[in-house]
Amino acid sequence: MSESSSRAGRPARPSAPGTPSKYVDFFLYASAAVTYVTLSIYNKWLLDWIVGPLWLVAWVWGLPALVKLARRQPIRPQRPPVGDPE
Amino acid sequence: MSWAAHQFEVYAVQAHLPKKMMGQVSWFAIFFGDFTPDFLAKFWVYGFNFNGHHYGATKPYQWHRGWPGLGISHTLFFGALCCLGIWAWKHNRAWTIGFLLGFAAHVLTDVNDSIGTMLLFPFSTLNWSLHTWAYAATVKGGKYLDAAAYYSSLGFVMDLFWFFVVLGSWRVLSREFWRTKVVPADPHVWSWLGRLFDERGLLALYRGVFFYGVCRMIAWTTWAHVVARPVINGVQHHGYPWDLSWTGPWWVQHVTLPQVTAWVVLPSALILLGGVYFAANALWERMDSGSIKAIAWRNVRRNTR
Numbered sequence: 001m002s003e004s005s006s007r008a009g010r011p012a013r014p015s016a017p018g019t020p021s022k023y024v025d026f027f028l029y030a031s032a033a034v035t036y037v038t039l040s041i042y043n044k045w046l047l048d049w050i051v052g053p054l055w056l057v058a059w060v061w062g063l064p065a066l067v068k069l070a071r072r073q074p075i076r077p078q079r080p081p082v083g084d085p086e
Numbered sequence: 087m088s089w090a091a092h093q094f095e096v097y098a099v100q101a102h103l104p105k106k107m108m109g110q111v112s113w114f115a116i117f118f119g120d121f122t123p124d125f126l127a128k129f130w131v132y133g134f135n136f137n138g139h140h141y142g143a144t145k146p147y148q149w150h151r152g153w154p155g156l157g158i159s160h161t162l163f164f165g166a167l168c169c170l171g172i173w174a175w176k177h178n179r180a181w182t183i184g185f186l187l188g189f190a191a192h193v194l195t196d197v198n199d200s201i202g203t204m205l206l207f208p209f210s211t212l213n214w215s216l217h218t219w220a221y222a223a224t225v226k227g228g229k230y231l232d233a234a235a236y237y238s239s240l241g242f243v244m245d246l247f248w249f250f251v252v253l254g255s256w257r258v259l260s261r262e263f264w265r266t267k268v269v270p271a272d273p274h275v276w277s278w279l280g281r282l283f284d285e286r287g288l289l290a291l292y293r294g295v296f297f298y299g300v301c302r303m304i305a306w307t308t309w310a311h312v313v314a315r316p317v318i319n320g321v322q323h324h325g326y327p328w329d330l331s332w333t334g335p336w337w338v339q340h341v342t343l344p345q346v347t348a349w350v351v352l353p354s355a356l357i358l359l360g361g362v363y364f365a366a367n368a369l370w371e372r373m374d375s376g377s378i379k380a381i382a383w384r385n386v387r388r389n390t391r
Contacts, residue, residue, distance in 0.1 A: 025286070029293075029297075032297070033297065033300070033301055036297075036301045036305075037301050037304050037305045037308070040301065040302075040305045041305050041308050041309050041313060042313075044229075044230070044309075047301075047302050047305055047306065049121070049295075049298060052294065052295075052297065052298025052301060052302065053291065053294025053295055053297065053298050054294070055297075055298075056290050056291075056293065056294045056297045056298075057283070057287055057290045057291050057294060059290075060286060060287070060289075060290035061283055061284070061286055061287030061290050064286065065287075076281070076282070076284075
């Protein structure tokens with residue numbers, strides 16, 4: 001039991017399913033930056049206001065989406081069934 | 087001109103909105119406001135080559151910031167016209183005020199280079215410049231020389247300044263801030279994008295402009311000082327020389343337009359910045375009632391058809 005949950009006197013709440021791990025996020029952002037900077041030093045056309053932000057989206061969202069695709073999991077956000085508040 | 091500073095400004099403006107506007111001004115509007123001046127003018131500044139012929143402005147500085155030219159795209163007057171258009175079209179204060187703040191940030195930052203902007207257009211076509219670094223877009227040098235000059239001068243310091251302003255208010259990049267302050271101001275746009283991306287993707291999209299700013303600053307600086315082998319005055323250098331003196335770097339050709347004296351530029355720019363802030367504050371409440379009236383009229387028109 002974590003310190004905060006024992007202080008509150010109840011068990012720790014498990015993290016919501018699908019919540020991205022901070023470490024995975026950090027790795028994705030850092031690797032996006034390293035690859036983009038390295039490639040763009042020698043390929044200046046990459047230093048473009050459309051390519052730059054899309055590079056980040058492709059890396060941070062696209063790579064996990066590819067992994068999901070390989071595992072045959074849905075990529076697009078799932079809508080809750082009608083009438084289900086969660 | 088400024089480079090990554092314009093990307094960082096978007097988040098700096100977003101983070102330092104007046105309290106009553108926090109969570110209600112569109113981040114996309116701030117971005118498009120900050121982006122519009124260069125979107126309109128910069129393509130022709132560098133031009134392009136086709137079949138061995140260069141198509142572009144013969145005097146890039148005149149086209150970019152002067153009159154005649156597209157210097158009007160870098161004036162507060164043009165920003166105000168755009169805002170009037172947005173307001174007349176959508177009656178949406180989140181977009182109107184966001185665009186105004188983003189546009190003003192761009193125009194006022196650009197007074198730092200040696201060409202500056204026509205701050206008082208259409209009353210005066212004189213340029214206002216602080217000469218902090220040299221304007222370096224030339225027909226021959228193109229984008230590469232421009233980048234090398236900027237990232238060898240106080241322009242680099244300017245980018246760093248804005249970078250640290252954003253880092254100083256780092257919460258603007260957090261998931262919590264995006265959820266509570268950015269999405270509620272633009273629910274339709276984010277909701278539409280939410281059909282395509284999950285939250286991780288949406289957040290990356292929001293942070294993408296900052297990411298681009300950081301990466302282009304690092305990439306251009308590295309290229310200019312580590313990779314490039316320029317020949318300056320007949321001497322080959324290992325990277326472009328740094329020159330952090332006023333109006334540097336020394337190795338670019340200095341160009342100029344008719345200007346007001348530099349001493350009045352900083353106080354005038356600060357007064358104008360205060361004026362934009364005051365105007366945005368004053369219009370904010372009035373625009374709320376204006377948008378309610380517009381919606382009411384639209385409903386009346388629909389019901390009477």
